[in-house]
Amino acid sequence: SLNYTPVDDIDDIVLSTKKAYQKRQWHLAETNNPKKEDLKLRLEQLQKLYYGLKDHEDEIVDALKKDFNRSRLETFVIELIPLYNHLLHLIENLPRHIEPEKISESGDLFKLSSVKVERISLGCVLVISPFNYPVLLALDPVAAAIGCGNSVILKPSEQTPAAAQVMEKILRAALSPSWVRVVHGAVNETSALIKNPNFDKIFYTGSTKVGRIVAQEAAKNLVPVTLELGGKSPVFITEHLAPAKLKAALSRVFFGAFSNSGQTCVAADYLLVHESHLAQVRKLTTEVLDEFWPTVDPSTINTSMIHEAAYKGAMEKLNATGGQKVRPTNVSDNLPNRCIAPTVVFDVGWDDSLMEAENFSPVLPVISYRDLNDVVAKVMQQHRNPLALYIFSQEQQEIDRIMTMIKSGGCVINDTMVHVIALDAPFGGIRESGQGNYHGFWSFSAFTHERTVVKQPFWIEFINGVRYPPFSARKLTL
Ligand code: NAD
8 A cells, every 4th residue: 555645744845846946046046057967957857767677667667557457568558668769759859858948030129139949947946746647647747847857746547546556666776856756645645746836837637526626626726727627538430531441440449449448538438320320330340349359358358447436336337338238249247356248338318327428438429410510519518528529530521620610639630649649749638637737848838937037238329319218309300
């Protein structure tokens, strides 16, 4: 079990991390070239993090197996490989990204001056992470925050205690505590953290419900937040998809619906199928499910629900639905603890319990539609701002129509989830699904302040007279 950090220690931990950040700034300020020294120190920490992860790879895999029965292969595909790629991309591009940006279009008044945007570190930042990708969604923002020159406090999810412990071990062994500290805990500990006025930024990934609490507490101290929240992300299979493409489309949808047993923020949550494809989609569903899960061996059904409450909640919805359930033909009834077999549910209505909140389980409800405008209006009414929007269509006008009306965090045409691993593209939600972006260059918008720096030469003083008093009528005519 996880030893929670005593609540009484939390303020001291925050203060000492903040002091460590300030001490580093004093050190930088006293060097001949603060920017160069800063880059060197940041890169050192990031490289140590990368090798620390590599050295403890097996322990991470074992931890996720222990926490929720995640298989080695799935952990690599959906957690470690994206994390390594992001980290290497950050290390490679950091020297370029931290260069101040020269602004050439500043207007006539600045023709003789220099105008730049410098991205400065914020200070001490708090990263709060969720259970579902416990390593990636903790260390990706931690790395980005370090790359941007900040000191960080990480509060990992208490629902994945083994992962939280391994991460602490890696961070302690590889990185300096002046750069990163870990606070363990649940609601009490996190509440103490988010109420602390000494943070310069809170980066929160988790549910929309808790995101609201974080935003409210942060607002009391005017601490800026990035919120990476939940989403009930729809998938459209429209009229204008050739029937020959349906099988590939369904494979991609099921990858998005069933990876990590559906416990993914950008999971394909529900499927909207044009009625002309429905019969074929039903037939192919069994075909694809049987190809993905061909044997009765329960060990091939991967990740389990994170805890008993999540398992019970998902099972209750499954039992309550009026729809028709389709599972892999050979699936065993004797599944490991808290595991649910991938299930596609046909003939679901908009008022079905599967259509209320995010499903966050390996259950994919399917609704068929006739009129695209009607179904788009329904999505907008029920789930205004999904985290992701997935459209399978081969007609651009139709794609444009859906994209114009449904404002989502991200969007993928003819696939699901892959936008998350695009290296230099922003990732984030909109309104209820989040605010602010990160990944690649966009991590700088999360973890730095953009400071405009104007440098004026003295020799232009002869033209400055016009802006000094007295404001004579003659000056106005110039
Ligand atoms: P959660 O909101 O329950 O927990 C996230 C973090 O908040 C944990 O560290 C937890 O300890 C803390 N927390 C929980 N209750 C709290 C409270 N009352 N006050 C303060 N802190 C509290 O989320 P979860 O169940 O771990 O993760 C699943 C959710 O996260 C889903 O809604 C999913 O869509 C979302 N998510 C979003 C993204 C994204 O990038 N947008 C990624 C992954 C998950």
